[in-house]
Amino acid sequence: MARDERPMRLRQAAHAADEPLRQVCRAAIHVRQVVFEGEGLGLDRSGQRIAPCQQLGTTDMANAFVTGAVRFTMPEVLRIECEGVLPPGVSARDLVLHLLALPPILAGAGAGVGRGFEFGGSAVRALSTDERATLTNMTAELGGFTGMVEPDEETVRFLKQRRGVDFMIAPWMRSDDGAAYAQVIRIDASRLSPMVARPGDPGQGVPLAQLAERPVPAVRHRRRARVLHGARLPVAFEAVGAELLQPACGACANCGLGASTDAGQVSVSAVNRNFAGRSGPGQVWLASPATVAASAIAGRLIGFAELQDNSKP
Amino acid sequence: VTARALVLRPRLPFLGADPALVRAQLEGRAVPLDAARSLRDDVSTDEIIPLPAMVHFDAALGGHAYTGFAAGGQRPIGRDAVRESGIEVVVAGKRYGKGSSREHSVVAERAAGVRLVIAESFERIYRQNADNVALYTSTDFGLIDRIARGDALGHQRV
Numbered sequence: 001m002a003r004d005e006r007p008m009r010l011r012q013a014a015h016a017a018d019e020p021l022r023q024v025c026r027a028a029i030h031v032r033q034v035v036f037e038g039e040g041l042g043l044d045r046s047g048q049r050i051a052p053c054q055q056l057g058t059t060d061m062a063n064a065f066v067t068g069a070v071r072f073t074m075p076e077v078l079r080i081e082c083e084g085v086l087p088p089g090v091s092a093r094d095l096v097l098h099l100l101a102l103p104p105i106l107a108g109a110g111a112g113v114g115r116g117f118e119f120g121g122s123a124v125r126a127l128s129t130d131e132r133a134t135l136t137n138m139t140a141e142l143g144g145f146t147g148m149v150e151p152d153e154e155t156v157r158f159l160k161q162r163r164g165v166d167f168m169i170a171p172w173m174r175s176d177d178g179a180a181y182a183q184v185i186r187i188d189a190s191r192l193s194p195m196v197a198r199p200g201d202p203g204q205g206v207p208l209a210q211l212a213e214r215p216v217p218a219v220r221h222r223r224r225a226r227v228l229h230g231a232r233l234p235v236a237f238e239a240v241g242a243e244l245l246q247p248a249c250g251a252c253a254n255c256g257l258g259a260s261t262d263a264g265q266v267s268v269s270a271v272n273r274n275f276a277g278r279s280g281p282g283q284v285w286l287a288s289p290a291t292v293a294a295s296a297i298a299g300r301l302i303g304f305a306e307l308q309d310n311s312k313p
Numbered sequence: 314v315t316a317r318a319l320v321l322r323p324r325l326p327f328l329g330a331d332p333a334l335v336r337a338q339l340e341g342r343a344v345p346l347d348a349a350r351s352l353r354d355d356v357s358t359d360e361i362i363p364l365p366a367m368v369h370f371d372a373a374l375g376g377h378a379y380t381g382f383a384a385g386g387q388r389p390i391g392r393d394a395v396r397e398s399g400i401e402v403v404v405a406g407k408r409y410g411k412g413s414s415r416e417h418s419v420v421a422e423r424a425a426g427v428r429l430v431i432a433e434s435f436e437r438i439y440r441q442n443a444d445n446v447a448l449y450t451s452t453d454f455g456l457i458d459r460i461a462r463g464d465a466l467g468h469q470r471v
Contacts, residue, residue, distance in 0.1 A: 055414045055438055056414065057414050057445060058416040059442070059446065060441065071441075072441075108434070109407060109433070110407075113434065140414075141412075143437065145437060201411070203355070253413075254364050254365070273359075273413070275357035275360065277359055277360065277383065277388075278359040278412070
């Protein structure tokens with residue numbers, strides 16, 4: 001794309017950035033132009049450019065409100081290359097729990113700490129934007145500075161539908177060929193399976209299939225019901241007496257519904273973090289939304305495909 | 314970098330995986346680093362300052378420092394324990410300050426009297442928050458002997 005077409009696109013992007021931010025219980029500052037003219041998204045060959053969205057403490061946030069500037073050290077970038085097709089019922093969340101438990105990420109000082117994460121590969125391109133947001137959101141758990149997914153046609157579709165921004169993918173929106181990554185971690189998507197993380201740390205991941213004993217969540221159902229194939233989730237939840245809560249911070253940060261109230265309680269949750277005491281005194285197992293839904297229906301920790309198999313007539 | 318020197322009290326509780334040893338150190342018993350092994354890795358900001366204590370935003374946070382610290386399925390550090398101990402240096406394992414970017418964690422440590430945290434490694438946001446409130450952080454375990462000897466430490470990145 002010709003260089004002189006850029007300012008128009010950037011003005012559009014800047015206009016979109018002036019809209020109110022869709023943030024949940026967080027202070028946020030939005031830079032007027034996400035990417036400045038002449039710069040690119042992603043990593044260039046010299047490792048000198050990256051467009052970050054990052055978390056800040058209170059003082060840094062206050063500084064940003066006043067000065068518009070944030071102090072940080074240019075991070076090195078880790079490339080997560082996930083090729084292949086995710087098996088049915090396996091989602092971005094399982095990929096992240098798998099990554100969190102990988103030796104380079106988990107061991108020592110953590111290969112992800114302070115680094116930028118770039119997610120790519122055919123399995124990532126096949127994900128919806130919601131699923132991609134799981135990858136970038138969980139970059140904090142990976143220890144990362146910021147996370148991004150290579151933009152593609154799905155990005156174009158999402159921004160057009162949700163933000164009213166129409167644009168075309170251009171080479172400057174992704175990392176240069178031959179960009180100097182600190183490390184490239186390759187994942188074979190077809191070998192992934194539903195993952196859970198044991199209570200205490202998101203890095204304590206284990207494939208559900210390898211878990212010998214299945215914990216039973218504290219919330220028991222009023223009655224048991226066979227889940228019919230093809231039944232919609234709300235119907236299935238109603239059948240077993242499970243209650244759906246509104247999306248909120250409470251269950252994760254122990255400030256509302258969904259948190260545990262005594263040490264004996266076990267939760268299966270799709271929240272980000274399960275550090276000791278974070279979501280109340282109980283034990284939190286991290287899992288994908290599909291595993292959480294299946295476990296809510298079965299009354300014990302179980303994968304979605306496993307639940308479907310069990311409920312076949 | 315300034316010329317001012319930092320002399321720290323030579324009481325260093327090691328945040329170890331054994332709750333009995335953590336309690337012993339808070340009661341004033343000196344535990345050598347070897348005995349305190351293994352140090353707790355992945356100490357989260359949820360443990361350094363549990364969320365209910367975040368109704369505070371000032372020096373009151375100091376009384377709640379480390380009250381969420383978990384070791385061996387127990388919470389060996391009680392209310393005011395660190396603030397009343399005169400402890401200025403805390404030692405822990407890898408990836409200290411995991412999780413929530415809450416600045417309350419480093420403010421709580423400062424308000425409890427802690428000046429320096431020595432850990433095998435730190436999480437990025439925790440360390441940036443620590444810099445912002447002048448809580449020193451270091452990965453140099455050689456400092457432990459120097460502090461025990463009463464050496465003056467320089468104000469470079471210790």
